[in-house]
Amino acid sequence: MPTPNHDPTVGYPTNETMTRSDGPGREAGPPAIRLDGLRKTFGSGENAVTAVDDVSFEIERGTVVGLLGPNGAGKTTTIKSMLGLIVPDAGTVEIDGIDVHSQPTRAYDRVGAMLEGARNVYWRLTVRENLAFFAGLGGDSPSTVGGRHDALLEQFGLADRAETVVNELSRGMKQKVSLASTLARDVDVVFMDEPTLGLDVETSLELRAEIRRLADRDDVTILVSSHDMDVIEDICDHVLVLENGRVVADDEVDALLDVFRSQEYRIEVDDVLPAAARTRLETAVDAEWTAERDDRRRTTISFTATGGDEFYDVIDVLREHDLPLRDVESVTPDLEDVFLELTAEDGQRSTAESPADSSSPARPSRDGEPARDGGAEPARDAGEELERGDRR
Amino acid sequence: MSDGTRRDSGVPVSIPDSSIFPLLWVVAQKQVVLLLRYPLNTLSRFLTMFIFFLVVFFGGQAVAGPAITDTLDGIIVGFFLFTLAITAYSGLAWNVTREAQWGTLERLYMSPYGFGTVMAVKAGINVCLSFLWGVALLLAMMLVSGRWLTFDVVTVVPLAALTLASVIGIGFCFAGLALVYKRLENLFQLVQFGFVPLIAAPVWSYEWLTLLPIAHGSFLTRVAMSDGVRLWEFPASELVILTVVSVAYLAAGYYCFVFASRKARREGLLGHY
Numbered sequence: 001m002p003t004p005n006h007d008p009t010v011g012y013p014t015n016e017t018m019t020r021s022d023g024p025g026r027e028a029g030p031p032a033i034r035l036d037g038l039r040k041t042f043g044s045g046e047n048a049v050t051a052v053d054d055v056s057f058e059i060e061r062g063t064v065v066g067l068l069g070p071n072g073a074g075k076t077t078t079i080k081s082m083l084g085l086i087v088p089d090a091g092t093v094e095i096d097g098i099d100v101h102s103q104p105t106r107a108y109d110r111v112g113a114m115l116e117g118a119r120n121v122y123w124r125l126t127v128r129e130n131l132a133f134f135a136g137l138g139g140d141s142p143s144t145v146g147g148r149h150d151a152l153l154e155q156f157g158l159a160d161r162a163e164t165v166v167n168e169l170s171r172g173m174k175q176k177v178s179l180a181s182t183l184a185r186d187v188d189v190v191f192m193d194e195p196t197l198g199l200d201v202e203t204s205l206e207l208r209a210e211i212r213r214l215a216d217r218d219d220v221t222i223l224v225s226s227h228d229m230d231v232i233e234d235i236c237d238h239v240l241v242l243e244n245g246r247v248v249a250d251d252e253v254d255a256l257l258d259v260f261r262s263q264e265y266r267i268e269v270d271d272v273l274p275a276a277a278r279t280r281l282e283t284a285v286d287a288e289w290t291a292e293r294d295d296r297r298r299t300t301i302s303f304t305a306t307g308g309d310e311f312y313d314v315i316d317v318l319r320e321h322d323l324p325l326r327d328v329e330s331v332t333p334d335l336e337d338v339f340l341e342l343t344a345e346d347g348q349r350s351t352a353e354s355p356a357d358s359s360s361p362a363r364p365s366r367d368g369e370p371a372r373d374g375g376a377e378p379a380r381d382a383g384e385e386l387e388r389g390d391r392r
Numbered sequence: 393m394s395d396g397t398r399r400d401s402g403v404p405v406s407i408p409d410s411s412i413f414p415l416l417w418v419v420a421q422k423q424v425v426l427l428l429r430y431p432l433n434t435l436s437r438f439l440t441m442f443i444f445f446l447v448v449f450f451g452g453q454a455v456a457g458p459a460i461t462d463t464l465d466g467i468i469v470g471f472f473l474f475t476l477a478i479t480a481y482s483g484l485a486w487n488v489t490r491e492a493q494w495g496t497l498e499r500l501y502m503s504p505y506g507f508g509t510v511m512a513v514k515a516g517i518n519v520c521l522s523f524l525w526g527v528a529l530l531l532a533m534m535l536v537s538g539r540w541l542t543f544d545v546v547t548v549v550p551l552a553a554l555t556l557a558s559v560i561g562i563g564f565c566f567a568g569l570a571l572v573y574k575r576l577e578n579l580f581q582l583v584q585f586g587f588v589p590l591i592a593a594p595v596w597s598y599e600w601l602t603l604l605p606i607a608h609g610s611f612l613t614r615v616a617m618s619d620g621v622r623l624w625e626f627p628a629s630e631l632v633i634l635t636v637v638s639v640a641y642l643a644a645g646y647y648c649f650v651f652a653s654r655k656a657r658r659e660g661l662l663g664h665y
Contacts, residue, residue: 042660051660077660085498087657109504115663119495124426136418137503137510165429 030097032189032221033059033082038091040077040245051077052088053245059238061188062219064211066232066253069242075225078242079191082223083113095189109139112182113191121178123167127158130166130177135184145185152180156210172203179207183214189221190214196231204228208235229336264331265311267301269323277321284317285310298326412513415505420517427521438525445471445533465618468533468541470591473610476519476526476552477559477587483518484511484563485580488570498663501653508650511567515560519553526552542620550623551616555609557638559587561645562605568645568652572661605641608634 040052052074059065069075080086082093084100084107093100100107114120121130131149132142153159156176161169166177175195182190195211196204212235214220226232232239233253241249272291273281281287287303305311318325427434448467488511491497501507527543534540566583570576593607602608612634615621623631656662 040660080498080660080662083498083502085501085657085662086660087654105504105506108502111502113499113502115498116495120499122422122494122496124429125422129422129425133418133422134499136414137500137505139414139504141414142417142421 029061030094031058032061032063032096033057033223034092034094034097035078035082036092036094038078038081038088038093040074040081040086040088050245052081055091055242055245055247057240057247057250059221059223061221062215063237064215064222064224064235065238065240066236067223067225067240067242068227068229068232073242074245075242076193077245079113079115079193079223079225083111083191084108110188111191112138112185112187112189113193114178114182114195115191115193116178119178121166121174121181123174124165126163126165127153127169127177127180128162130181131184134181138185138187140185148186149184152183156180157206172199175199175203176207179210183220187220189223191223191225193225194227195224196226196228204231211235263305263311265301265303265305265314266327266329266331267314267318267325268327268329269299269301269318270297270326271299271323272297273299273301273323274321277317277323280317281314284313287314299323412505412509415503415510415513416517419510419513420520423517423521438529441471441475441529442532445529446536449533449537464537464539465541466592466614468530468537468539469614469617470588470610471533472526472530473552473555473591473606473613474587475529476522476556477591477606478584479522479525480515480519480556480559481563481566481584481587482580483522484515484560485566485570485576485583487514488567489574489577489580492570492574492663495663501662507653508646511564511649512646515563519556519560522556523549523552541617543617544620544622547616547621547623548613551609551613551634554634554638555606555613558605558609558641561638561641561643564642564645564649568649571649571652571656572659574661602633603637605637608637 035058036056038052038055039050041048041050043049051072055074055078067075067078077086081088081091082095082100084093084104087101095107096110098107098110122133125133128149131152132145135145135149136142150159153162156179158173158176158180161173166174169177179192179195182192192211196207199207208231211222211224215222215237224232224236236253238252239249240247273289278289281289281301281303285303285305287301289299289301291297291299301314303310303314445467448471449464452463452467488497491500500510503510505513530541530543562583566576566580569579587606590604590606591610593601593604593610595601595607595611602611608630612626612630615626616623653662
C-alpha cells in the first residue's frame with residue numbers, strides 16, 4: 001500500500017507535547033497495522049458462523065484507511081480482533097510491529113479506539129475530566145497533558161464547553177468528546193467505528209476534517225469503519241472492502257473508482273427514435289431507451305461507455321437521423337456505486353482484486369464460496385448498540 | 393507507558409509515566425468528583441444504611457428490651473463491615489455491568505496498564521473511599537445507640553482490609569461472570585444479602601467457618617472494637633489464617649475474572665450488554 005503525501009514534521013502548534021517525534025526514519029519501520037491470516041468463527045457445529053475468514057492486509061503509517069462492508073461482513077469483528085478485544089481462531093495482528101495478542105499492553109500504548117461513537121465516554125464527567133481520565137488510563141501523567149488537552153478542546157470546538165458535563169451536550173458534541181478523549185494521549189494508530197453515525201451534516205464535515213488533519217499533520221494512522229460512503233470517499237486514502245468475512249477489495253480510493261470508471265450517459269432527444277437508429281444504437285453501445293408518447297415526442301437513451309468513442313458514436317447516429325438533442329447527462333460512479341458493485345448479491349459482482357484492467361473490470365463469480373446469510377456478526381455493529389439510553 | 397519513550401525514534405513524546413500514579417490519580421479523581429457532584433446519590437446510600445440500622449436498633453429494643461445491648465456491639469460492627477463490603481463488592485461486580493452499558497468497558501480493557509490492574513485499582517480506590525462512609529456510619533450508629541466502641545486505626549484498618557480482600561475476590565468473580573453472562577443484577581443482589589450471615593457467622597463456635605470469606609475477619613474486627621484488643625494481641629495463628637484465607641479468595645476471584653475475560657474475548661462478548 002503506497003503512502004500518500006503527508007507532512008509528518010508538522011505538530012500541534014499550541015503544545016509541544018503534541019509534536020510528534022517522527023522523522024523521515026519512521027518510514028523504514030514496520031507497517032502501522034499488519035494482519036496475517038486472521039480468522040474467527042463464532043459458535044460451533046451447525047451454528048458456526050465465520051465472521052472473519054483469512055483476512056490479511058497491511059496499513060502504512062499516516063494513512064486513513066476505510067473499512068467497508070455490508071452488515072455482517074466482519075468489520076467489527078476484524079477491528080475488535082485487531083484491538084485484542086476478540087481472540088481470533090487463527091492469524092496474527094501487529095500494531096507497529098507489536099503482536100497485539102501476545103503483548104497487548106505494549107500494543108495499547110500506541111493505540112486509541114473510538115468504538116461506540118458518543119457512548120464510550122463518561123457522561124457524568126465534564127469534557128475535560130473525560131480527557132484527563134482517558135489520558136491517565138493510557139499512562140500519561142495528569143501534569144503533562146494539560147496543554148495537549150487545551151489544544152484538543154480548541155481543535156474540536158469544545159473549549160467553551162470544557163467544564164460542561166458530557167450528558168448536557170448534543171450528540172455531535174458527545175461524539176467529538178469521544179474522539180478527543182481517544183486522542184487525549186499521544187497515539188500512533190486510531191480505530192474509529194462509525195465515527196460520524198448520527199451526526200448532522202455540519203458536524204460530520206467538521207469531524208471528517210479533523211480526521212484528515214490528524215493523518216496529514218500528525219502522521220496518525222487511522223482505520224475508519226463506516227457505512228457512509230461519502231465519509232470514506234472524502235477522508236480515506238485507501239479502502240478495504242469486506243464481504244462475508246473476506247477482503248474483496250484492497251486499494252486506493254482513486255484506483256478503486258478507476259476500476260469502475262465506466263461512464264453512464266443519459267441523452268434526451270426531442271423525437272421518436274426511428275427503427276434504423278434504434279438498431280444502430282443497440283449494436284454500437286447496447287443502449288436502452290424510453291419514449292414519452294403522450295403530447296411530447298421525446299426519447300431518453302441510456303448507455304454505459306467503458307472507454308473509447310462510444311459517446312461520439314451515439315452522437316453520430318443521432319445527427320445522421322436529425323434527432324435534436326434536448327439534454328445530455330453523464331453519471332460518474334462514486335464509491336457507493338463501487339461498493340454496491342463489489343458486494344452485489346446477484347452473482348455479477350465485480351472484483352477489484354485485479355484492478356489492472358480499468359477499462360473492463362472483471363466480473364467473476366463469488367470465488368466458488370458457498371452462500372452465507374451475511375449475518376456473521378450477530379448484533380455486533382456499533383450502530384445497533386448506539387441507541388441504548390443510559391446514565392454513567 | 394511501557395518505557396516512556398517512542399520506540400521508533402527514542403525521543404520522549406508526551407512521556408507516559410512508567411508508574412501507576414496516573415491511573416491511581418485519575419481513578420481516584422473520578423470517584424471523588426462523582427461523590428461530590430452527585431451528593432444526593434451518595435447521601436441516599438448512606439441514609440439507607442443508617443435508617444436500616446435505626447430500624448434494627450429501635451425495633452430490637454422494642455422487641456428484646458435491654459437485652460439488645462448484649463448484641464449491640466455485633467450489630468454496630470456488622471453494619472460497619474456490611475457498608476464496606478457492599479461498596480467494595482459493587483465497585484467490581486456492578487461496575488463491570490455499568491461500564492459495559494456505557495461502552496467504556498472496552499476502553500478500560502485497552503489500557504496499557506492491563507485490564508486486571510485497572511479493575512484492581514478501581515476496587516482499591518473504591519475500598520479506600522468506602523472507609524469514609526463506613527466510619528461516618530459507625531460514628532452515627534455509636535451516637536444514636538450511645539455505645540462507643542474502640543476504633544484503633546492500626547488494628548481496625550488492617551483487619552477490615554483483610555476482610556474486604558475476600559469480598560473483593562468475590563467481586564472479581566462476579567465481575568467475571570458479568571463479562572460473560574451480562575445481566576446478573578438479581579444474582580448480584582442475592583450475593584450482597586449473603587454477606588449478612590457471613591458477617592454474623594459464629595466463628596467462635598465453629599472453627600471451620602474461618603475458611604469462609606468475611607466471617608473470620610468480621611469476628612476479629614468485632615473482638616477488636618468491642619473488647620479493645622489490639623492487632624498484636626491476637627494470636628498469630630488467627631492473623632495468619634485470616635491473611636491466608638483472604639488472599640486465597642482474592643487470588644481465586646482474580647483468576648476467575650481473568651479466565652472470564654479470556655472467555656468473553658474468545659466469544660466476542662467483551663463490551664456487549
